[in-house]
Amino acid sequence: MAVDNVDAALGLITEIDGFPEPGVRFRDLSPLFADAAGFSTVVEALAGTIEPEVELLAAVEARGFVLAAAVGFAAGLGVVLVRKPGKLPAVAGRVDYELEYGTASLELPAEVVSPGQRVQIVDDVLATGGTATAACALLEKAGATVAGVSVVLELAGLGGRATLGDRVVRALSTV
Numbered sequence: 001m002a003v004d005n006v007d008a009a010l011g012l013i014t015e016i017d018g019f020p021e022p023g024v025r026f027r028d029l030s031p032l033f034a035d036a037a038g039f040s041t042v043v044e045a046l047a048g049t050i051e052p053e054v055e056l057l058a059a060v061e062a063r064g065f066v067l068a069a070a071v072g073f074a075a076g077l078g079v080v081l082v083r084k085p086g087k088l089p090a091v092a093g094r095v096d097y098e099l100e101y102g103t104a105s106l107e108l109p110a111e112v113v114s115p116g117q118r119v120q121i122v123d124d125v126l127a128t129g130g131t132a133t134a135a136c137a138l139l140e141k142a143g144a145t146v147a148g149v150s151v152v153l154e155l156a157g158l159g160g161r162a163t164l165g166d167r168v169v170r171a172l173s174t175v
Contacts, residue, residue, distance in 0.1 A: 006045045009038035010173050013153070027153055029063055029124050042152060042172065043070040046122060049150040049170035050075050053118050056144075058082055060106070060123040060135050067152065068122035080112045080119070082135050093141045097134040099127075106131070108138040115143030126151045126171060129160030136167065 012032040019026040032038050046067060057079045059068030065081060072079040085094065090110035097104060113119065121135050136146045148168035154161065156174050
C-alpha cells in the first residue's frame with residue numbers, strides 16, 4: 001500500500017473491542033508497523049515533534065521501543081528503554097502506577113540518563129496518562145528534564161494529557 005500522508009498511515013491502525021479486558025478498546029498498531037510506507041510516514045511525523053534541544057529519547061515498553069528506535073535513528077538521537085520489572089540487570093529507579101485496566105510498574109536502567117539531560121518520551125498511545133506520568137517520574141528522579149511526550153494517538157476521553165500537568169504533549173492524532 002502506498003501511503004503518502006499521516007492520515008492514511010494512521011488509517012492502518014485497527015481497533016479491537018474488549019481487549020485486554022471487557023470495556024477496553026485496544027488500538028493495534030501492528031498493521032501500521034507492518035506497512036513500510038505507513039510506518040515510515042509515522043516515524044517522520046513523530047520525528048518532527050521532537051524538541052530541538054532534546055538529547056535523548058525515552059521509549060516505553062513495548063510498542064514505544066519500535067517507535068522511539070526508528071525516530072531516534074531518523075533524528076540522530078539515542079534511546080533509553082523504560083522497561084517492565086525484571087528485565088534490567090541494574091535499575092536506577094522504579095515507579096508503580098495505575099492503568100485504565102489495572103496496575104503496572106516501570107524501571108529505568110542505571111547509568112544511562114545523565115542529570116540535566118533533556119529527554120523526550122516516545123510511545124504509541126496516550127490513554128489515562130499513567131504510563132507517561134510514570135516514565136516522566138523515573139526520568140526526573142534520575143535528574144533529567146522531560147522536554148515532552150510524543151505519541152501516535154491520544155485518547156482524549158481518558159484524560160491522560162491532564163495527568164501530565166504542564167508537560168508538552170504532541171500527538172499525531174487525537175480521538
